[in-house]
Amino acid sequence: MMPMNEFALIKRYFERSDADKSDHSGAVLEAPIQGVVQGIGDDCAVLSTDPDYETVMSTDTLISGVHFPENSDPRLTAQRALRVNLSDIAAMGGQPSAFLLALTLPELNETWLEGFSLGLRQVSDAYCCPLVGGDTIRGPLNITISILGTVPRGRALFRGGAQVGDAIYVTGCLGDSAAGLGLLDSPVQGDGSEARSVGYLKKRYWQPSPRVSEGLILRDYASAAIDISDGLLADLGHILRASLVGAELTLASIPLSAPLVDTWAKTKAMTLALTGGDDYELCFTVPTDKVAMLELKVREGLLSAHRIGEISAKEGLICRDVNGIVVDFSDAGYQHF
Numbered sequence: 001m002m003p004m005n006e007f008a009l010i011k012r013y014f015e016r017s018d019a020d021k022s023d024h025s026g027a028v029l030e031a032p033i034q035g036v037v038q039g040i041g042d043d044c045a046v047l048s049t050d051p052d053y054e055t056v057m058s059t060d061t062l063i064s065g066v067h068f069p070e071n072s073d074p075r076l077t078a079q080r081a082l083r084v085n086l087s088d089i090a091a092m093g094g095q096p097s098a099f100l101l102a103l104t105l106p107e108l109n110e111t112w113l114e115g116f117s118l119g120l121r122q123v124s125d126a127y128c129c130p131l132v133g134g135d136t137i138r139g140p141l142n143i144t145i146s147i148l149g150t151v152p153r154g155r156a157l158f159r160g161g162a163q164v165g166d167a168i169y170v171t172g173c174l175g176d177s178a179a180g181l182g183l184l185d186s187p188v189q190g191d192g193s194e195a196r197s198v199g200y201l202k203k204r205y206w207q208p209s210p211r212v213s214e215g216l217i218l219r220d221y222a223s224a225a226i227d228i229s230d231g232l233l234a235d236l237g238h239i240l241r242a243s244l245v246g247a248e249l250t251l252a253s254i255p256l257s258a259p260l261v262d263t264w265a266k267t268k269a270m271t272l273a274l275t276g277g278d279d280y281e282l283c284f285t286v287p288t289d290k291v292a293m294l295e296l297k298v299r300e301g302l303l304s305a306h307r308i309g310e311i312s313a314k315e316g317l318i319c320r321d322v323n324g325i326v327v328d329f330s331d332a333g334y335q336h337f
């Protein structure tokens with residue numbers, strides 16, 4: 001095979017002919033709102049914008065050896081990178097529109113690119129969010145994705161909207177991904193229940209579920225929202241500071257998955273749920289007059305969410321055990337510096 005240059009690489013692995021594109025018939029999301037006028041191939045991508053919508057955008061960098069282990073499976077690495085970015089759009093109540101990929105590669109490894117581009121395509125198709133451009137250079141492995149989405153004008157969910165008395169909720173279960181990260185080097189042996197639990201937790205690390213359809217529903221109910229990337233206490237702390245309020249959490253209400261409590265003792269499982277990162281669940285607050293309607297959506301199975309506490313006037317975050325005793329978790333989440 002001829003050695004590939006940068007342009008051949010982009011064409012081969014990242015450009016999509018229409019024949020490649022799935023019909024998205026399995027997608028549960030509302031139709032993409034922005035049309036792609038020009039994708040990969042010109043100086044810029046061009047998206048058409050609807051005057052009734054606002055654009056939300058975000059970027060995230062994943063560095064090999066820092067944000068994922070070196071020599072990771074390229075398909076899983078790509079999936080995780082895009083899912084993490086989709087989660088930011090979900091946290092704003094946004095519908096993903098398109099993304100850009102800035103890829104720094106140590107070498108032109110076709111096996112790696114094959115797996116990486118496949119993983120990217122799978123998630124891109126599942127969330128109707130096409131790759132419309134990017135940059136490709138040589139250097140230590142670094143994956144930077146920039147993502148765009150849309151929300152109806154004035155309907156984005158912010159961190160700063162929580163009010164005293166609002167109920168605090170989280171989607172899904174917490175702590176699985178942090179537990180999975182700690183188990184990445186443990187081989188899954190056999191198909192017993194322990195092996196199934198370990199396999200599940202690792203999958204939650206590699207394939208977190210960006211809560212996009214939940215975010216769209218929450219536009220109607222949430223006063224504030226954030227996605228949990230650095231641990232519940234750290235990320236709820238961002239809502240509290242932005243909203244100038246405090247909170248009380250009931251530890252017994254924190255949702256823990258069966259595989260998590262099967263694998264770890266109760267206190268370790270709870271510590272992972274509160275301070276472990278990488279869950280990419282949503283934490284959101286709901287005014288009391290909307291709680292009943294939100295609970296109805298949960299019972300109808302439109303979203304999985306658990307009520308875990310309440311916004312209070314007193315500054316700070318208090319966690320109480322079943323007996324109402326305050327428990328201290330001062331080691332609050334992952335920090336980069």
Ligand code: ADP
Nearest residue numbers: 010014040041042043101103132133134135136
């Ligand atoms: P320019 O020199 O104008 O910045 P490039 O030569 O870097 O453009 O890229 C050519 C085209 O390929 C552009 O449309 C760019 O967005 C796209 N592209 C480059 N790298 C990637 C990538 N990793 N993924 C998707 N599109 C890419």
Ligand code: MG
Nearest residue numbers: 041042043044
């Ligand atoms: Mg140019």
